[in-house]
Amino acid sequence: xxxxxxxxxxxxxxxxxxxxxxxxxxxxxxxxxxxxxxxxxxxxxxxxxxxxxxxxxxxxxxxxxxxxxxxxxxxxxxxxxxxxxxxxxxxxxxxxxxxxxxxxxxxxxxxxxxxxxxxxxxxxxxxxxxxxxxxxxxxxxxxxxxxxxxxxxxxxxxxxxxxxxxxxxxxxxxxxxxxxxxxxxxxxxxxxxxxxxxxxxxxxxxxxxxxxxxxxxxxxxxxxxxxxxxxxxxxxxxxxxxxxxxxxxxxxxxxxxxxxxxxxxxxxxxxxxxxxxxxxxxxxxxxxxxxxxxxxxxxxxxxxxxxxxxxxxxxxxxxxxxxxxxxxxxxxxxxxxxxxxxxxxxxxxxxxxxxxxxxxxxxxxxxxxxxxxxxxxxxxxxxxxxxxxxxxxxxxxxxxxxxxxxxxxxxxxxxxxxxxxxxxxxxxxxxxxxxxxxxxxxxxxxxxxxxxx
Numbered sequence: 258x259x260x261x262x263x264x265x266x267x268x269x270x271x272x273x274x275x276x277x278x279x280x281x282x283x284x285x286x287x288x289x290x291x292x293x294x295x296x297x298x299x300x301x302x303x304x305x306x307x308x309x310x311x312x313x314x315x316x317x318x319x320x321x322x323x324x325x326x327x328x329x330x331x332x333x334x335x336x337x338x339x340x341x342x343x344x345x346x347x348x349x350x351x352x353x354x355x356x357x358x359x360x361x362x363x364x365x366x367x368x369x370x371x372x373x374x375x376x377x378x379x380x381x382x383x384x385x386x387x388x389x390x391x392x393x394x395x396x397x398x399x400x401x402x403x404x405x406x407x408x409x410x411x412x413x414x415x416x417x418x419x420x421x422x423x424x425x426x427x428x429x430x431x432x433x434x435x436x437x438x439x440x441x442x443x444x445x446x447x448x449x450x451x452x453x454x455x456x457x458x459x460x461x462x463x464x465x466x467x468x469x470x471x472x473x474x475x476x477x478x479x480x481x482x483x484x485x486x487x488x489x490x491x492x493x494x495x496x497x498x499x500x501x502x503x504x505x506x507x508x509x510x511x512x513x514x515x516x517x518x519x520x521x522x523x524x525x526x527x528x529x530x531x532x533x534x535x536x537x538x539x540x541x542x543x544x545x546x547x548x549x550x551x552x553x554x555x556x557x558x559x560x561x562x563x564x565x566x567x568x569x570x571x572x573x574x575x576x577x578x579x580x581x582x583x584x585x586x587x588x589x590x591x592x593x594x595x596x597x598x599x600x601x602x603x604x605x606x607x608x609x610x611x612x613x614x615x616x617x618x619x620x621x622x623x624x625x626x627x628x629x630x631x632x633x634x635x636x637x638x639x640x641x642x643x644x645x646x647x648x649x650x651x652x653x654x655x656x657x658x659x660x661x662x663x664x665x666x667x668x669x670x671x672x673x674x675x676x677x678x679x680x681x682x683x684x685x686x687x688x689x690x691x692x693x694x695x696x697x698x699x700x701x702x703x704x705x706x707x708x709x710x
Contacts, residue, residue: 281494282609282616287581289626290447290460293403293645297454299413301395304406305329306646308631311354311401312638319368324354325638326631330380334366341365342397343380347390349397356399363387403628403645405444407431407454418475421467425477432480436465445644446483446622485619493621497609502594503554507601510557510566515539515550518637521562526583529575533585534562536632538639540588544573551588554607568603570596584629584641587611613642 296304308326313333315322324331330343331354342349342359349359365387372378373385398406407429415424415435426433432443441461442449448461468484471477481489515537523532523543534541540551541562549569550557556569570593577589590610596603609615613624624644631640 280498282498282621284618285581285610285615285625287625288615288617288622289581291626292449292458292460293405293444294400295405295407295442295444295449295454295458296398296400297407297409298396298398299409299411302398302406302408303395304404304646305331305397305399306404306643307399307401308638308640309401312633314636316368316372319371321366321368321372325633325636326640332369334368337366341369343384344394345390346384347394348384348387349394354399356397358396359394361389361394363389400646403643405442405645407433407442409433418477419467419470419472421470423465423467423471427476432477434468434477436467441468443480443483445624445626446620447626448483483620483622490620494616497614497616497621500606500608501554501611502604502606504602504604505555505568507568507570507596507603509555509568509603510550510552510559510564513550513552513557513564513566515541515563515566517563518634523562526579526585528580529578531573531575531579533583536634538632540585542576542579542585542588544575549573549576551585551591554591554611555603555605556591556593569593570603581625582627586625587613613644 296302305327307324311327311331312325313322314325320335322333322335324333332341332343333339333354334341338352340351340354341362342351344359348362348365350362351357351359363386369381369385372381374382398404408431409426410428413426414428416427417423418425418434422436424435426435434441439450439452440454441464442458448464449458450461451458464484468480469487471481471484473481473489478489481487482493484490515534516539517534518536521537521541522535524535525531526533526542530544532543534543542549542551543562546560548559548562549572550559550566556572557566558569558571559566572593579585579589587610591605591607594604594606609621615622615625624642626644628644629641631638
């Protein structure tokens with residue numbers, strides 16, 4: 258930490274940026290390399306992730322329940338014991354909440370009419386009356402654990418990549434390869450391998466040299482970011498090392514309101530004397546009866562869990578020992594860099610780990626690989642970002658979708674607030690998903706984007 262007079266403050270900003278541009282991120286040793294569940298389908302399919310066993314919440318004045326802990330709109334009718342999924346404007350019906358082909362339906366229990374007229378369920382109202390979809394919906398793969406879905410259009414079609422024996426599966430959008438009788442798959446910047454895609458997968462300890470020889474113009478050249486020793490991997494690490502910088506006044510946190518569901522509750526952070534706020538979507542850490550809030554790339558402190566918050570001039574060093582197994586791990590990538598006594602200005606810097614992008618010593622990966630169960634209480638629910646399950650053509654730098662879930666319950670309707678676990682913000686609704694892939698496309702700050710010459 259440095260005390261800086263105003264004239265030096267700007268010079269420091271420039272020198273720090275120049276230093277960071279030539280460095281690489283800190284290596285994270287605690288990343289989990291265990292493969293997620295990997296499902297390969299040769300038919301059209303989509304993945305429904307449920308954050309652990311389904312949590313059902315009843316909807317007042319109806320016999321309908323909804324599944325709180327998923328990004329999908331899933332309902333259960335207690336009278337008929339049947340399940341309903343609202344899927345892109347069409348209604349699907351099933352006897353069980355399980356993977357398979359769900360039937361389309363144009364007949365719903367009468368209690369759905371109650372939801373239709375409720376302002377709390379606008380997506381239901383928009384899909385009423387039910388109409389048959391023009392096309393048969395894709396099969397749904399339901400999972401309660403971290404899962405990757407690989408969809409192949411029919412039987413696998415292989416095409417050679419260079420002359421080293423490496424082949425890629427060209428009729429899938431996933432990064433799936435074959436070499437010497439083994440399959441290789443990249444997910445969240447990590448590589449997994451198996452001899453049979455329907456059997457157990459294993460982490461790759463040493464990626465064969467053939468991957469580094471993929472031509473830059475190849476349809477799967479994007480994986481070079483995740484191949485140790487390549488220029489693309491080096492550029493990815495350099496870009497991730499560039500800091501995001503925030504300068505604020507000492508009293509900038511005076512208006513910050515941390516939402517708690519009930520009285521503030523804390524849980525221990527393993528291996529430390531710290532405690533983490535459990536029933537808030539904000540990142541509040543308790544240390545020796547003082548409270549530290551990491552919000553939008555800056556630190557705030559208070560003598561109480563509800564504030565009043567002020568920009569923190571000191572952050573306990575123990576915070577930086579939070580392990581990767583804890584969902585607050587990303588705050589260890591935000592530091593107070595400088596403060597100016599005369600103006601009361603603070604400067605904080607955050608690096609790629611704050612945004613769930615980590616350096617394993619050779620390449621960048623997304624997420625820690627550890628599963629962090631979400632929080633639910635009544636109609637309230639939020640979850641932490643998944644390492645796996647996004648399923649999209651995104652590189653090691655960042656996912657195209659920085660996916661989050663919503664919180665479903667607020668005390669008063671007119672007091673809807675916006676929040677996000679890393680400080681970015683979005684709407685909170687009273688009941689049920691609207692639609693739950695909120696946050697949309699995550700736009701990386703311009704200085705953090707990969708640069709190609």
